[in-house]
Amino acid sequence: MIREKLRGTGVALVTPFKEDLSVDYDALKKLLDFVLDGGVNYLVINGTTAESVTTTTEEKAEILRLVKQYVNGRVPLVYGIGGNNTQHVLELLQTTDLDGITAILSVSPYYNKPSQQGIYQHYLQVANASPVPVILYNVPGRTGSNVTAETTLRLALHDNIIGVKEASGNIEQCMAIAKHKPEGFMLISGDDLLTVPMAAFGAEGVISVLANAFPDKFSKMIELSLNYQFKEATALLNDFVDINPLMYEEGNPVGVKAVLERFGVCSPFVRLPLVEASAGLKDRVYKLL
Template sequence: MRLQFTGLGTALITPFTRSGALDEAAVTRLATRQVDAGVHFVVPCGTTGEAPTMTEAERTRVVELVAAAVDGRAMVLAGAGGYDTREVIRAVAQCEHAGAHGILSVAPYYNRPTQEGLFQHYKAIAESTALPIILYNVPGRTGCNIEPATVARLAGIPNIVGVKEASGSMTQIVDVCRRVPSDFLVLSGDDALGLPMMAIGGQGIISVVSNEVPSEMTQLVEAAERGDFAAARRWHQALVPLMQVNFVEANPIPVKAAMAAMGLCEEVYRLPMVPPSDAARQQVVAVLRELGLSAAVEARA
């Protein structure tokens, strides 16, 4: 077992029951499915996990369930972020108590801090815990970009060990890789850019598409890790349609629709997330059929 957050991590969806409650049994099944497929770490309570519409108690419970399900076979990188540093520190403590091995903390959103504010925010979080912290830069959602110079500065804090980069800018990602120490993790937060990022020095992917195809994504990432980029490219090209359709509407709407079509969870969202439009659903189902994932789809049609 790896004792670090390299390779493939799955940004796990959060299943709900038809009544809208947390589906604890399904959380356990989905987490177990991931580690059975060889995924190296599991990431509950992030964007894909609909964390913004979950209560504090629900988020803690999901981390507990995932930690119990993986049972030492994989690492648990729990999402804990927000725009109030004090609240994030409290959430981090709860994740640690629930069994997380590390924290993925999204940049503060809405209040748009300066680069100095970002540094002080993450410094305070890191000083509050012994857990390793991975920064999460996704400016398209947060309205706030963690600039490469700030990432490099934060890399000097001992338990800030990496960044999940989802800026969409390869120029920025190259700059980050150039500035940080060689043991500082640079992980892709974008499935479609994951292989290119690994080719220029990234150490892995925090993936949405591995919810649907954990074994295939594990093979892609492990091929890239051993330098077999021909095999990695074949997997990447095969999975690109699914990577793309997962974002035909806001994440996690399409991936949850796909998982439900495959019989892996109920298709239940919490407002303001709603089911996909008919057009988007047709695209999701078409890609599932194209990739040979249609047996469950046909059975449920």
């Protein structure tokens, strides 16, 4: 059952780059070993944390091919396909090799700020066209518009829409989804620090940035939360409270790549318009580490 496959910790993989900003495929394998050894439950490829807006079509295809081959069925894979041009998203669904992919993660249309009816119709088109199940992705801080609980619950009735990654930061909205969602529809946290409290009212895990760098401790925290061991989970959560804001201070994945550099997993390089973490940010991150 897909719900069981995607319960727990999903990691939104970064894309490692070399100093010349070409994709570092050797470092990507190293990252895969690092997070899989840390016990994450599934991987998310080509999400926003992967700098998907600045990787080419050819690079996306090669990253997908490599991850599928290297992981070889050890954990489920989720692939990011979304955008603010509905027709283009439908074309991507037709041309992307989704063999071996458990679900797609599809971000709500950004920048053009559609109405709730526009968001609803966009996702209906995506769900009808997708050969694999769809996870909605609501992240108003990036898209400029919120997918309301009412719209999410309307979409949850579609047979091919299996869950939502909620990164609105609005706990009341998340609670409304949890209370009224149909059985089998997954509420997935998109905010690393809110996952423990969200588990208390029905969230079934997280798609995480921090799990790139702290896969073992983060996965343990989520496991404890899903087993309602909140005292123990909160003790681990407190270790992330100070470092989490630094992950986003200069843009995502700038902060987490600085941590991964420190751990010897991959380089800190990012593509413009993002720039590598400043010396000041690195200094504060390293002190916390």
